Each structure stands twice: as structure tokens, then as C-alpha cells.
Amino acid sequence: MQGWILNRFPQHALRSDCYGVHRLLAQAQQRNIGIRVVAAHELDIIAEGQGRHRFLLAGQAVAQPNFLLNRMGSATSYFALAVMRQMENAGVYVPNSSQSVALVRDKLHTLQVLAHHGLPIAKSMLAKYPVNIDLVERELGFPVIVKTLAGSQGRGVFLCETRHKFEDLIAMITTSQGNPNFIIQQFIAQSMGQDLRVFVIGGRVVGCMVRKAAMGSFKANYSQGGTVLAYPMTPLIEQLAVRTAKVLGLEIAGVDLLFADQGFKICEANSSPGFRGMEQCSSVDISAEIFNYIELRLEQGKFANQV
Ligand SMILES: Nc1ncnc2c1ncn2[C@@H]1O[C@H](COP(=O)(O)OP(=O)(O)O)[C@@H](O)[C@H]1O
């Protein structure tokens, strides 16, 4: 069996801090799976008539793998999505499909789909110019969260404690750049500085942890210096996380849940969640879980190909 990991960096330039990719490589080698890391920019894709799909790697024709695992998450470019679509059309198994990766890369689209399926979310608006501050205050109140449509590791998320701070931020955004799209979201005070990260693989929860922000921060991301602790599963957490992954079409998902008055609100879902924190605070082996699932799906030989 041959598999490719679609990554931002090619195999020869893999940084030592790419924990997840290194773990996946080691796991594949242990299982005698031929595995290689491929960066989207190393590939050329050629679509031809008669149902032919060709792939070139560093300019040379290359056989298609049995599966393509995307580890680019919200950094998945249009080119990477096109590679995934061509692989899907060529019959390659692509766990997390191009469609689901594109969907969760857009946090507003994600929230719209979750809301449509009756899942709990923080009330959110897409910014419209000129931003009507009174309307934001009326609908969401202050403090309020401002976040980019795409982003990860807490980098595009901002907390405006007061109306004044929000006015300042909007003034800065509108003067510095040409009306970028962003989300304005109700701040879930009860979750201040902590959230849950739930790993769902193949419709099953395989791990759950609570993340606590570093002192002075409201962002619970592990990559922002947060600490992690295994968290006991409950039927509610399980149901929310599994349904979230299902309605978004994610076979491998890191679902973020915010603590809220009556249970939880779904913050976002990640299509290629990092797993250093989860493996550090529990005995769960995420790379093994991912390959157990991929092997099972390839054995079954049934996967919906994109058109
Ligand atoms: N509406 C909110 N209310 C309270 N905290 C939030 C809210 N949205 C995000 N956060 C905090 O910020 C962190 C990062 O937000 P998130 O939308 O998951 O961005 P990223 O994709 O960068 O991880 C979350 O893990 C959570 O701790």
C-alpha cells in the first residue's frame, strides 16, 4: 500500500517540530505502508479527456497512491484543493475530502452548516462595511470576539472587551486594508481561557482533553502556550462532537467546544488537528487511530469519489 501525506513542506524540508507528520510517518513505516510527504507545489496535475488523470512529481510522471492524507488544514491552498479533487476523481482515497476541507477552512460557512443542523454555536455575524457598531452591540453585546474566516493556532482571533476597543479595531482594519472579510462573534464568557478539544475519527471519539490558556490569554490553543489535561467523555460531548464531524463531512476531525451555560457551543472543527497535546496528556495514539481507520476504509474499498 502506498500513501501520500499532503503537506506545506516537502519531505526533505520537513521541520523537526512537525510532530503530527513525523508520528504519521513512523506509524506508516511500522505497518509497512509506503509513505511519502508531498508538498502541493511539488506536483503538477494534468486533466485530460477519456477520464485520464495524470500526476507529475518534480516534473516526472508518478503513479497515484492508494490514499492521500491532507495535513495542511486551514492552510490548504486552492492548488492543494485541486490536487485533492484530481486524486478523488482518479479513485484515490482522500480522507477528509476536498469538499469537507474547503468547508471547515471557512469558519463562517462551518457555523452556517452547524446552525442549519441545529447544533449549538456562538451567535455570529459576517462583517459588513461600514460596520454598524450599534447593530453589533444590539445583536452580540460586548465583549465581542473578532476572527478571520480562515486561520488556526489562535492567530486570527481577537477579543474586544469594550465598545471602544471594538471601534478602534474596526477603524484600524478599515484604514489599513481594503475591507477584509471577518467574523464578529458573541464572546462566551463561561469559556474564558478554556475549551475542549475532541478528536473524532471515523465517527468515533478517540480522545478528549481540556485546554487551558496561558496566563492572561483568552485563547486555549495548545500552540499559544496553553496546557492540556485529559477530560472525561460524557454522552453530550460525544454526541456534539460526532454530529459536528458528520454534518461537516470530516472523517478525521478536531472539534473545539466552548463551555456554555447549558452545555457547550461548537467553536470550530479542524480537518488536520495537531495531536502532540492529546498524546502528551493521555495514552491515546492518534497516528495509530488514523491508520487503523484508513486501512479499514481501503479494505472496504468503498469511498465516495468527488466529481
Ligand atoms: N466566541 C468565543 N468565546 C470565547 N472564547 C473563544 C471564542 N472563540 C474563540 N475563543 C477562544 O479562542 C481560541 C481560538 O479560537 P478558534 O476560533 O478555535 O481559532 P483557531 O482556528 O485559531 O484555533 C479558542 O480555542 C477559544 O479558547
Ligand SMILES: [Mg+2]
Ligand atoms: Mg481552534
